[in-house]
Amino acid sequence: MSVDKAKESAAIAAVNEHINHNVHVIGVGSGSTIIPAVKRIAEMVEKDKFDLICVPTSLQARELILSHGLKLGSLVEYQELDVAIDGADEVDEQFNCIKGGGGCQTQEKLVAICAKKFIVVADEKKWSTNLGDKWKKGVPIEVLPIAYKITKKEIEKQLGGEVIVREGAGKVGPVITDQGNFILDWKFDSSKVFNWSDVNQQLKLIPGVVETGLFINMISKAYFGNNDGNVQVKVNSAIVSA
């Protein structure tokens, strides 16, 4: 995966602020923006020689942790993380976000909910007024393979829009997640106003749904980089006190 300047700047700024010798267990997100973040974490650990356990959110994250010589942990061993750093596909002004463009939202949400602080790193194009303004691929939803036709039909019936079964490259047929499930992308009508918390709950009540890519007001801080290397930091005052 190639890493552009905008993503790299956001990742480095977030790591510089949140990783230090007081931090012992962290969550490591998935995607392309997390790559420079892990590189920077490894540089800091190497230089300052502190003990850091990294809990991955995917097979990709696990490989990144191992290939940078960092210590690997798991949610079975650690349910309380000092901080989790992850990418996002879109973040709205209420700090709701869509994740799962790479199909990793289920483990990402587990890690995020265990973290005292959930930090998002992204390029500036991911920040929007309303979800769907910029991210046009819909909300990723992990479903049990046996249920994908039922869940597709039910989502379209209850919430409208169109549900696409995600297919990959390199093999015909559906994308298989790290948990062995399928991904549906719910292309919602972005001209409609949604209460994303209600939508998330409604989706989760549909039998066969494992997890949604809607992260409702979980972000503490978001770092958005641009191609000049500047980073805008957005603080969620609903979570972080001044």
Ligand SMILES: O=C[C@H](O)[C@H](O)[C@H](O)COP(=O)(O)O
């Ligand atoms: O499933 C993938 C994850 O949710 C990623 O964190 C998200 O898609 C953002 O990825 P990227 O950093 O590559 O834009």
